[in-house]
Amino acid sequence: AQSVTQLGSHVSVSEGALVLLRCNYSSSVPPYLFWYVQYPNQGLQLLLKYTTGATLVKGINGFEAEFKKSETSFHLTKPSAHMSDAAEYFCAVSYTGTASKLTFGTGTRLQVTL
Amino acid sequence: DAGVIQSPRHEVTEMGQEVTLRCKPISGHDYLFWYRQTMMRGLELLIYFNNNVPIDDSGMPEDRFSAKMPNASFSTLKIQPSEPRDSAVYFCASSRSGVPSGANVLTFGAGSRLTVL
Numbered sequence: 001a002q003s004v005t006q007l008g009s010h011v012s013v014s015e016g017a018l019v020l021l022r023c024n025y026s027s028s029v030p031p032y033l034f035w036y037v038q039y040p041n042q043g044l045q046l047l048l049k050y051t052t053g054a055t056l057v058k059g060i061n062g063f064e065a066e067f068k069k070s071e072t073s074f075h076l077t078k079p080s081a082h083m084s085d086a087a088e089y090f091c092a093v094s095y096t097g098t099a100s101k102l103t104f105g106t107g108t109r110l111q112v113t114l
Numbered sequence: 115d116a117g118v119i120q121s122p123r124h125e126v127t128e129m130g131q132e133v134t135l136r137c138k139p140i141s142g143h144d145y146l147f148w149y150r151q152t153m154m155r156g157l158e159l160l161i162y163f164n165n166n167v168p169i170d171d172s173g174m175p176e177d178r179f180s181a182k183m184p185n186a187s188f189s190t191l192k193i194q195p196s197e198p199r200d201s202a203v204y205f206c207a208s209s210r211s212g213v214p215s216g217a218n219v220l221t222f223g224a225g226s227r228l229t230v231l
Contacts (some may be wrong), residue, residue, distance in 0.1 A: 036220075101170060105157060
Protein backbone atom coordinates (compact mmCIF):
# COMPACT_ATOMS: atom_id res chain seq x y z
CA ALA A 1 0.00 0.00 0.00
CA GLN A 2 1.13 3.50 -0.70
CA SER A 3 1.46 6.23 1.90
CA VAL A 4 3.06 9.60 2.51
CA THR A 5 4.53 11.04 5.66
CA GLN A 6 4.87 14.76 6.18
CA LEU A 7 7.35 15.65 8.89
CA GLY A 8 6.20 18.59 10.96
CA SER A 9 2.58 19.54 11.23
CA HIS A 10 3.56 23.21 11.70
CA VAL A 11 6.45 25.11 10.17
CA SER A 12 7.19 28.76 10.84
CA VAL A 13 9.57 30.88 8.76
CA SER A 14 10.38 34.55 8.48
CA GLU A 15 9.40 36.45 5.38
CA GLY A 16 12.25 36.13 2.89
CA ALA A 17 13.60 32.92 4.42
CA LEU A 18 13.84 29.52 2.77
CA VAL A 19 10.77 27.33 2.92
CA LEU A 20 11.35 23.58 3.26
CA LEU A 21 8.41 21.23 3.74
CA ARG A 22 9.26 17.55 4.01
CA CYS A 23 7.49 14.61 2.42
CA ASN A 24 8.51 10.98 2.34
CA TYR A 25 6.57 8.33 0.50
CA SER A 26 6.19 4.60 0.67
CA SER A 27 5.40 2.76 -2.53
CA SER A 28 6.41 -0.58 -3.96
CA VAL A 29 6.14 0.76 -7.51
CA PRO A 30 7.21 4.05 -9.12
CA PRO A 31 5.03 6.74 -7.61
CA TYR A 32 3.35 9.81 -8.95
CA LEU A 33 3.83 12.61 -6.42
CA PHE A 34 1.93 15.83 -5.87
CA TRP A 35 1.92 18.89 -3.68
CA TYR A 36 -1.36 20.68 -3.06
CA VAL A 37 -1.97 23.90 -1.13
CA GLN A 38 -5.06 24.82 0.86
CA TYR A 39 -5.80 28.41 1.85
CA PRO A 40 -8.27 29.06 4.67
CA ASN A 41 -11.84 28.11 3.86
CA GLN A 42 -10.92 26.94 0.39
CA GLY A 43 -10.42 23.66 -1.41
CA LEU A 44 -7.04 22.27 -2.31
CA GLN A 45 -5.23 23.41 -5.43
CA LEU A 46 -2.30 21.84 -7.23
CA LEU A 47 1.15 23.35 -6.72
CA LEU A 48 3.16 20.83 -8.73
CA LYS A 49 3.43 17.18 -9.67
CA TYR A 50 6.01 14.59 -10.58
CA THR A 51 5.17 11.69 -12.88
CA THR A 52 8.20 10.78 -14.96
CA GLY A 53 11.28 12.46 -16.41
CA ALA A 54 13.09 15.37 -14.79
CA THR A 55 13.25 14.89 -11.04
CA LEU A 56 13.25 18.61 -10.23
CA VAL A 57 9.76 19.92 -10.74
CA LYS A 58 8.78 23.57 -10.76
CA GLY A 59 5.34 24.68 -9.74
CA ILE A 60 3.32 27.80 -9.24
CA ASN A 61 4.21 30.70 -6.93
CA GLY A 62 7.93 29.94 -7.03
CA PHE A 63 7.71 26.52 -5.40
CA GLU A 64 9.67 23.51 -6.55
CA ALA A 65 10.20 19.92 -5.41
CA GLU A 66 12.76 17.25 -6.14
CA PHE A 67 12.00 13.58 -6.45
CA LYS A 68 14.76 11.56 -4.79
CA LYS A 69 14.18 7.86 -5.28
CA SER A 70 17.11 6.83 -3.07
CA GLU A 71 15.66 8.80 -0.17
CA THR A 72 11.99 8.15 -1.05
CA SER A 73 11.45 11.87 -0.65
CA PHE A 74 9.68 14.70 -2.44
CA HIS A 75 10.42 17.79 -0.36
CA LEU A 76 8.88 21.15 -1.27
CA THR A 77 11.03 24.26 -1.30
CA LYS A 78 10.82 27.96 -2.03
CA PRO A 79 13.89 30.20 -1.80
CA SER A 80 12.14 33.19 -0.26
CA ALA A 81 8.90 33.03 1.70
CA HIS A 82 6.17 35.58 1.24
CA MET A 83 3.34 36.37 3.63
CA SER A 84 0.88 35.10 1.03
CA ASP A 85 2.46 31.62 1.26
CA ALA A 86 0.85 31.05 4.66
CA ALA A 87 -1.42 28.04 4.11
CA GLU A 88 -1.60 24.30 4.62
CA TYR A 89 0.39 22.11 2.28
CA PHE A 90 -0.39 18.51 1.43
CA CYS A 91 1.83 15.92 -0.19
CA ALA A 92 0.03 13.15 -2.07
CA VAL A 93 0.90 9.96 -3.93
CA SER A 94 -0.67 7.76 -6.54
CA TYR A 95 0.68 5.35 -9.11
CA THR A 96 -0.37 3.68 -12.30
CA GLY A 97 -2.91 0.98 -11.66
CA THR A 98 -4.52 2.78 -8.74
CA ALA A 99 -7.17 4.13 -11.06
CA SER A 100 -6.39 7.65 -9.97
CA LYS A 101 -6.69 7.09 -6.24
CA LEU A 102 -4.69 9.79 -4.43
CA THR A 103 -3.44 9.23 -0.90
CA PHE A 104 -2.76 12.45 1.02
CA GLY A 105 -0.40 13.17 3.85
CA THR A 106 -1.60 14.79 7.05
CA GLY A 107 -0.57 18.26 5.95
CA THR A 108 1.89 20.92 7.11
CA ARG A 109 0.69 24.32 8.16
CA LEU A 110 3.12 27.04 7.07
CA GLN A 111 3.25 30.24 9.05
CA VAL A 112 5.18 33.22 7.67
CA THR A 113 6.21 35.94 10.10
CA LEU A 114 7.56 39.44 9.56
CA ASP B 115 -15.21 27.68 -16.16
CA ALA B 116 -16.81 28.10 -12.73
CA GLY B 117 -14.82 25.24 -11.26
CA VAL B 118 -16.25 22.54 -9.03
CA ILE B 119 -19.38 23.81 -7.34
CA GLN B 120 -20.51 22.46 -4.00
CA SER B 121 -23.62 23.19 -1.98
CA PRO B 122 -24.41 23.98 0.70
CA ARG B 123 -21.23 25.68 1.92
CA HIS B 124 -22.36 25.32 5.52
CA GLU B 125 -24.87 22.96 7.06
CA VAL B 126 -25.86 22.72 10.70
CA THR B 127 -28.22 19.93 11.58
CA GLU B 128 -29.31 17.83 14.50
CA MET B 129 -28.35 14.26 15.14
CA GLY B 130 -30.60 11.84 13.30
CA GLN B 131 -31.44 14.18 10.45
CA GLU B 132 -30.72 13.41 6.82
CA VAL B 133 -28.01 15.46 5.14
CA THR B 134 -27.51 15.80 1.40
CA LEU B 135 -24.41 17.41 -0.05
CA ARG B 136 -24.28 18.32 -3.72
CA CYS B 137 -21.55 18.66 -6.29
CA LYS B 138 -21.32 19.89 -9.85
CA PRO B 139 -18.01 18.82 -11.44
CA ILE B 140 -16.16 20.64 -14.17
CA SER B 141 -17.62 19.96 -17.58
CA GLY B 142 -15.62 17.33 -19.45
CA HIS B 143 -14.09 15.79 -16.35
CA ASP B 144 -14.74 12.05 -16.19
CA TYR B 145 -13.66 11.43 -12.59
CA LEU B 146 -15.42 12.65 -9.47
CA PHE B 147 -14.14 12.21 -5.91
CA TRP B 148 -15.66 12.79 -2.48
CA TYR B 149 -13.23 13.50 0.37
CA ARG B 150 -13.79 14.22 4.05
CA GLN B 151 -11.44 16.42 6.05
CA THR B 152 -11.21 16.41 9.85
CA MET B 153 -8.53 17.49 12.29
CA MET B 154 -8.18 13.98 13.63
CA ARG B 155 -8.09 11.98 10.41
CA GLY B 156 -6.96 14.50 7.81
CA LEU B 157 -8.17 14.01 4.23
CA GLU B 158 -9.94 10.73 3.59
CA LEU B 159 -11.18 9.52 0.23
CA LEU B 160 -14.74 8.34 0.65
CA ILE B 161 -15.69 7.28 -2.86
CA TYR B 162 -14.89 8.04 -6.46
CA PHE B 163 -16.67 7.70 -9.78
CA ASN B 164 -15.44 7.27 -13.33
CA ASN B 165 -17.92 8.09 -16.08
CA ASN B 166 -20.69 8.22 -13.46
CA VAL B 167 -19.93 4.69 -12.22
CA PRO B 168 -18.74 4.16 -8.63
CA ILE B 169 -15.28 2.62 -8.79
CA ASP B 170 -14.14 2.45 -5.19
CA ASP B 171 -16.35 3.07 -2.15
CA SER B 172 -14.08 1.39 0.36
CA GLY B 173 -13.65 4.68 2.20
CA MET B 174 -17.33 5.14 2.94
CA PRO B 175 -17.44 4.86 6.72
CA GLU B 176 -20.66 2.91 7.08
CA ASP B 177 -24.06 2.24 5.60
CA ARG B 178 -25.32 5.60 6.75
CA PHE B 179 -23.32 7.12 3.92
CA SER B 180 -24.34 6.84 0.28
CA ALA B 181 -23.27 8.60 -2.91
CA LYS B 182 -24.80 8.82 -6.34
CA MET B 183 -23.88 10.28 -9.67
CA PRO B 184 -27.00 10.20 -11.86
CA ASN B 185 -25.30 12.08 -14.70
CA ALA B 186 -21.99 13.65 -15.66
CA SER B 187 -22.83 17.02 -14.15
CA PHE B 188 -24.18 16.13 -10.72
CA SER B 189 -23.35 14.05 -7.69
CA THR B 190 -24.74 13.77 -4.16
CA LEU B 191 -23.38 12.50 -0.88
CA LYS B 192 -26.07 11.57 1.61
CA ILE B 193 -25.80 10.82 5.31
CA GLN B 194 -28.85 9.24 6.93
CA PRO B 195 -29.10 9.38 9.89
CA SER B 196 -26.40 11.90 10.71
CA GLU B 197 -24.31 11.71 13.90
CA PRO B 198 -22.06 14.27 15.64
CA ARG B 199 -18.95 12.35 14.57
CA ASP B 200 -19.88 13.08 10.95
CA SER B 201 -19.03 16.73 11.52
CA ALA B 202 -16.32 17.60 9.00
CA VAL B 203 -15.63 19.45 5.79
CA TYR B 204 -16.66 17.41 2.77
CA PHE B 205 -14.87 18.12 -0.48
CA CYS B 206 -15.85 17.18 -3.97
CA ALA B 207 -13.14 17.08 -6.63
CA SER B 208 -13.13 16.27 -10.31
CA SER B 209 -10.50 15.46 -12.91
CA ARG B 210 -9.85 14.28 -16.41
CA SER B 211 -8.15 10.95 -16.93
CA GLY B 212 -4.53 11.33 -15.95
CA VAL B 213 -1.55 11.30 -18.29
CA PRO B 214 0.13 9.01 -17.56
CA SER B 215 -2.70 6.85 -16.33
CA GLY B 216 -3.22 7.28 -12.60
CA ALA B 217 -1.66 10.74 -12.46
CA ASN B 218 -4.92 12.66 -12.29
CA VAL B 219 -4.80 16.28 -11.26
CA LEU B 220 -7.77 17.02 -9.04
CA THR B 221 -9.69 20.27 -8.99
CA PHE B 222 -11.39 20.71 -5.63
CA GLY B 223 -14.55 22.53 -4.74
CA ALA B 224 -14.63 24.94 -1.82
CA GLY B 225 -16.11 22.30 0.47
CA SER B 226 -19.24 21.83 2.53
CA ARG B 227 -18.75 22.32 6.25
CA LEU B 228 -21.12 20.02 8.14
CA THR B 229 -21.89 20.40 11.82
CA VAL B 230 -24.08 17.78 13.45
CA LEU B 231 -25.33 18.76 16.90
